[in-house]
Amino acid sequence: MATNLHLRRKLTNGVMLGLAMLSTLVALGFLFNVLGYVLIQGGSALNPEFFTHLPKPVGETGGGMGNAIVGTLILLGLASAMGVPVGVGAGIYLAEFGSGRLGTAVRFITDVLTGIPSITIGIFAYTIVVLPMRGFSTLAGAIALAIIMIPTVTRATEEMLKLVPGSLREASLALGIPMWKTVLRVVVPAAMGGIITGVMLAVARAGGETAPLLFTAFGNRFWSFGLDRPIAALPLQVYTYAVSPYDDWRAQAWAGAFVLVAMVLVISLLARLFTRGAPMR
Amino acid sequence: MVNTQGQTGRVGATAARGRPANLGDRVFKSVVTALACGILLLVGLIVFKMIDSSMQSIQKFGFDFLTGTTWDPVFQKFGALPFIYGTLVSSLLALAIGGPISIGAAIYLSELAPNWLRGPVSFMVELLAAIPSVVYGLWGIFVMAPWLRSSLEPMLGNSLGFLPLFKGPVYGVGLLAGGLILAIMIIPTITAVSRDVMRAVPNTQREAMLALGATRWETIRLAVLPYANSGIFGAFILGLGRALGETMAVTMLIGNRPEISASLFAPSYTMASVIANEFTEATYELYLSALVEIGLVLFGVTLLLNALARLLVWRVAYGPTGG
Amino acid sequence: MTALNLRPEPVENNMAPEEVKLLGRRVEIEELSAWYGEKLAIEKVTMSVDPNRVTAIIGPSGCGKSTLIRCINRMHEVIPGARARGRILLDGEDILAASVDPVLIRRRIGMVFQKPNPFPTMSIFDNVAAGLKLNGLADRRTLPSIVEKSLKQAALWEEVKDKLGQPGTALSGGQQQRLCIARALAVEPDVLLMDEPASALDPIATLKIEELIQELKQSYTIVIVTHNMQQAARVSDYTAFMLAAEDRVGRLVEYGDTNHIFTNPKDKRTEDYITGRFG
Numbered sequence: 001m002a003t004n005l006h007l008r009r010k011l012t013n014g015v016m017l018g019l020a021m022l023s024t025l026v027a028l029g030f031l032f033n034v035l036g037y038v039l040i041q042g043g044s045a046l047n048p049e050f051f052t053h054l055p056k057p058v059g060e061t062g063g064g065m066g067n068a069i070v071g072t073l074i075l076l077g078l079a080s081a082m083g084v085p086v087g088v089g090a091g092i093y094l095a096e097f098g099s100g101r102l103g104t105a106v107r108f109i110t111d112v113l114t115g116i117p118s119i120t121i122g123i124f125a126y127t128i129v130v131l132p133m134r135g136f137s138t139l140a141g142a143i144a145l146a147i148i149m150i151p152t153v154t155r156a157t158e159e160m161l162k163l164v165p166g167s168l169r170e171a172s173l174a175l176g177i178p179m180w181k182t183v184l185r186v187v188v189p190a191a192m193g194g195i196i197t198g199v200m201l202a203v204a205r206a207g208g209e210t211a212p213l214l215f216t217a218f219g220n221r222f223w224s225f226g227l228d229r230p231i232a233a234l235p236l237q238v239y240t241y242a243v244s245p246y247d248d249w250r251a252q253a254w255a256g257a258f259v260l261v262a263m264v265l266v267i268s269l270l271a272r273l274f275t276r277g278a279p280m281r
Numbered sequence: 282m283v284n285t286q287g288q289t290g291r292v293g294a295t296a297a298r299g300r301p302a303n304l305g306d307r308v309f310k311s312v313v314t315a316l317a318c319g320i321l322l323l324v325g326l327i328v329f330k331m332i333d334s335s336m337q338s339i340q341k342f343g344f345d346f347l348t349g350t351t352w353d354p355v356f357q358k359f360g361a362l363p364f365i366y367g368t369l370v371s372s373l374l375a376l377a378i379g380g381p382i383s384i385g386a387a388i389y390l391s392e393l394a395p396n397w398l399r400g401p402v403s404f405m406v407e408l409l410a411a412i413p414s415v416v417y418g419l420w421g422i423f424v425m426a427p428w429l430r431s432s433l434e435p436m437l438g439n440s441l442g443f444l445p446l447f448k449g450p451v452y453g454v455g456l457l458a459g460g461l462i463l464a465i466m467i468i469p470t471i472t473a474v475s476r477d478v479m480r481a482v483p484n485t486q487r488e489a490m491l492a493l494g495a496t497r498w499e500t501i502r503l504a505v506l507p508y509a510n511s512g513i514f515g516a517f518i519l520g521l522g523r524a525l526g527e528t529m530a531v532t533m534l535i536g537n538r539p540e541i542s543a544s545l546f547a548p549s550y551t552m553a554s555v556i557a558n559e560f561t562e563a564t565y566e567l568y569l570s571a572l573v574e575i576g577l578v579l580f581g582v583t584l585l586l587n588a589l590a591r592l593l594v595w596r597v598a599y600g601p602t603g604g
Numbered sequence: 605m606t607a608l609n610l611r612p613e614p615v616e617n618n619m620a621p622e623e624v625k626l627l628g629r630r631v632e633i634e635e636l637s638a639w640y641g642e643k644l645a646i647e648k649v650t651m652s653v654d655p656n657r658v659t660a661i662i663g664p665s666g667c668g669k670s671t672l673i674r675c676i677n678r679m680h681e682v683i684p685g686a687r688a689r690g691r692i693l694l695d696g697e698d699i700l701a702a703s704v705d706p707v708l709i710r711r712r713i714g715m716v717f718q719k720p721n722p723f724p725t726m727s728i729f730d731n732v733a734a735g736l737k738l739n740g741l742a743d744r745r746t747l748p749s750i751v752e753k754s755l756k757q758a759a760l761w762e763e764v765k766d767k768l769g770q771p772g773t774a775l776s777g778g779q780q781q782r783l784c785i786a787r788a789l790a791v792e793p794d795v796l797l798m799d800e801p802a803s804a805l806d807p808i809a810t811l812k813i814e815e816l817i818q819e820l821k822q823s824y825t826i827v828i829v830t831h832n833m834q835q836a837a838r839v840s841d842y843t844a845f846m847l848a849a850e851d852r853v854g855r856l857v858e859y860g861d862t863n864h865i866f867t868n869p870k871d872k873r874t875e876d877y878i879t880g881r882f883g
Contacts, residue, residue: 023385
C-alpha cells in the first residue's frame with residue numbers, strides 16, 4: 001500500500017513538472033508564432049520603396065510608409081528632448097535628495113504614472129494641447145509620448161545613480177568640488193551607461209505606442225511636417241492599414257509591423273548589451 | 282519593485298543638508314527638486330483634467346452612467362455598462378487563460394530550469410512584452426481570428442454548446458478573441474513577477490521539505506507556492522491592470538459592438554476600445570465628456586489595482602510572516 | 605525500483621504516546637567521494653555509524669563534514685552538478701544506488717538544519733504533521749496523537765500544547781529548532797542527521813538541544829556535525845575528525861570512541877586540532 005502511494009506521488013510529480021515545462025513552451029510558442037509571421041509576411045512585403053514613398057490613395061497599389069517612419073523618428077526625438085531631462089532630473093533628485101517624505105511621494109507617483117493606461121495619457125494630451133490649439137499636432141503627440149517615457153527614465157536614473165559607490169562622491173567632495181559639480185561631472189557620467197539604457201528602453205516602449213497618438217498626432221498622408229500640424233507615425237499607419245479592407249494595404253501593414261518590431265527589438269537588445277558591464281537588477 | 286534606501290546618496294545629501302552654502306549647489310538642488318515636483322504636478326494635472334473634462338457627463342448622467350446599457354451618440358444617451366462588461370470579461374478571461382500558463386512557466390523558470398537555460402528563456406518570455414500592441418492586433422486579425430473562426434470556436438460550440446458561454450454564431454472576433462490576445466500579452470508580466478517572487482523563497486524551505494521525503498512537485502506545492510502566494514497574487518493583479526488598460530490589440534479583435542451577451546463568441550466592446558474608436562468622431566461636448574468619463578473610470582480602476590499589486594509584491598519581498 | 609525494506613504500516617493508534625521504539629539502524633559508509641561539478645569535495649571516506657549511538661563529525665570549516673552528512677540522505681544531489689561515488693549501506697542495503705529513489709531514503713533518514721526552518725505558512729501542528737501527510741503515514745484520527753508524541757520527544761510539548769494552531773515561526777529560535785526536530789521525528793526515521801543544530805542558538809537553547817540528543821539516542825541513530833569540539837565531547841559516543849589538505853579535498857583523518865579521540869588521539873593532526881593549534 002505504501003508503494004502504491006509512492007507510485008502515485010511519482011506520477012503526479014512527473015505530470016506537474018511536465019505541465020510546467022509545457023507552459024513555458026506554449027508561451028515561447030506564441031512568441032515565435034507572432035515574430036515568425038511578422039518576419040515572413042512583413043519581410044516579403046518590404047522593399048526600398050516602402051521606406052521612401054508616401055502612402056498611395058485608396059485603390060492604387062504601391063507606395064510606402066516613408067513619412068510614417070520619419071514621423072515616428074521626429075516624435076521620438078521631440079519626446080526624448082522633453083521627457084529625458086525631466087526624467088533624469090527627477091532621478092537625480094531621488095538619488096541625491098530623495099530620502100524624505102517628498103522623495104517617497106515622488107517615487108510613488110512615478111510608479112502610478114507607469115500604470116496609467118496610455119490611452120488616458122492621450123486624452124490628457126488632447127485636453128491640454130489639441131483643444132487649445134484647435135487641432136491635432138506633432139507637439140501633442142510628442143508630449144503624450146514624453147509623459148509615457150518619464151517614469152522609465154526616472155526609475156533607471158535613480159537606480160543607476162544609487163549604484164555609484166559613495167567613495168567616488170567623497171573623493172570629489174574632499175577635493176573641494178561643489179556638490180552640484182560632483183553630481184554632474186562625476187556621478188552621472190559614472191552611471192551614464194545605465195541611464196542611457198533606461199532612456200533606450202523608454203524610447204522603445206514609446207515607439208510602439210499607438211493609442212496615445214490616435215487623437216494627438218492623428219496621422220498624416222503627406223510629407224508635411226510642422227510642430228502644429230498632424231504627423232504620421234508608424235504604429236498609427238500600421239493600425240489604419242491593418243483594419244482596412246485592401247489586400248495591398250494589409251501587406252504593407254505587415255511590412256510596417258516588421259519595421260516596428262525590428263526597431264523595438266534592436267533598441268531593447270542594444271540596451272541590454274549596454275548593461276553587460278554595469279550590474280543591474 | 283523593492284525600493285531600497287541606498288547608502289550611496291547619503292554622502293551628497295549630508296554635505297548639502299539644510300542650506301547648501303554656495304550658489305551653484307542651491308540652484309542645482311532647486312532645479313532637480315522642481316523637476317521632481319513637476320512629476321507630482323503632472324499627475325495631479327492629469328487627474329484634474331480627467332475629472333474636469335468629464336464633469337459635464339458626470340453631472341448629466343450621475344451614477345446611471347455606470348449602469349446604463351444604451352450608448353447612443355445620436356440621441357445623446359450614454360450608458361457605459363456594455364463597455365465595463367466587455368472590459369471585465371475580456372480581462373478576466375485573459376487571467377483565466379494566461380494565468381495558469383504564466384504560473385507554469387514561472388515554476389519552470391524558478392525551480393526546474395538549469396542555470397544556463399534560465400536567463401535566455403526568461404529573456405525570451407519577456408520579449409513578449411516588447412512587441413507593440415498594434416502588432417499583436419495585426420497578428421490577431423490575420424492569424425488568430427481566422428483560426429478561432431474555423432477551428433476552435435466551432436469545436437467549442439459543438440462540444441460545449443449547451444453552455445450559454447458557447448452559443449451563437451461564430452465570427453472569429455469577439456470576447457474570446459479579445460480575451461485570448463490579452464492572455465498572451467499579460468503572460469510576460471505575470472511570469473516575470475511570479476518567477477522573481479518564487480526565487481525569493483529561501484532555499485532552506487525547499488531543503489526542509491525535501492529532507493522530509495517530498496518529491497520536487499510536492500516541495501513546490503507545499504513549500505514554495507504558499508510562501509510566495511501573496512506575491513503571486515500581486516502578479517495577477519498587475520496582469521489584470523495591464524489587461525484592463527490595453528487598447529489597440531483588443532480594439533482590433535473585440536468586434537466593437539456595444540452589447541452585453543453571455544456568449545464568448547459574441548462581439549463586444551471595451552472601455553479603451555470605444556475611446557480609441559470614437560474619440561475623433563465626438564462632434565459635440567457631451568459626447569466627448571462621456572468618453573472622457575469612461576477614461577476616468579478606467580484610470581481609477583487601474584490606479585487602485587496597481588496600488589494593491591505593489592503592496593502585495595512588496596510584502597513578499599520582506600517575508601510573509603515573522604520570518 | 606529496488607523494493608527497499610520500507611518501514612511498513614502507519615503507527616497503530618492504540619499506542620501510548622510515551623512508548624518509544626528501538627528504531628535506530630546501522631549505517632556503513634564505504635569509500636564515499638563527492639563532487640560539486642568538477643571539484644572533488646570529499647574523498648574515500650570510510651566509517652560506520654552505530655545504531656542508537658551519537659556519532660559526531662568534527663573538523664575545521666571547509667573540511668567537508670556538511671558534504672558528508674548530506675550524502676547520507678542524498679541531499680547533496682539537490683545541488684545541480686553534484687554527485688557521489690561509493691556506497692552507503694543502511695542495514696546492508698546500498699542507498700546510493702541509482703535504482704533507489706532518494707525520496708524514499710529521505711523518509712527514512714531525517715535531517716535537522718543549522719538554521720531552524722519551520723514552514724511559516726503552516727501552524728505548529730501542521731509543521732509536525734507535514735512529513736506524515738506527505739508520506740501517507742497517518743490519517744485524520746491518528747495524526748493528533750503522533751504530533752503530540754513527536755513534540756514530547758522533542759521536549760516541546762509542554763510549551764506549545766495550547767498553541768498548536770499558531771504559525772511555526774511564532775516561537776523563539778530554540779523552540780523553532782525543537783519544532784524542526786519534532787517534524788523530523790514524526791515520520792520515525794531510522795537515522796537522524798543534524799547539521800550543526802545548535803550553532804544558531806543561544807547557550808541555554810543549545811544546552812536543551814544537547815540534553816535532547818542524549819535522550820533521543822535511545823530510540824534513534826544520530827549523526828551530528830558540529831564545529832564546537834566541546835559539544836562533540838559532551839554529546840557523542842563516537843567522533844570522526846575530518847580535514848582538508850592543501851588540495852581542499854576533505855578526508856577522514858581519524859574515527860573512534862569519543863573519549864579516545866579527545867584524550868588519546870592516534871593521529872597528530874587530530875591532536876593538533878583538539879588542542880587548538882588550528883581551526
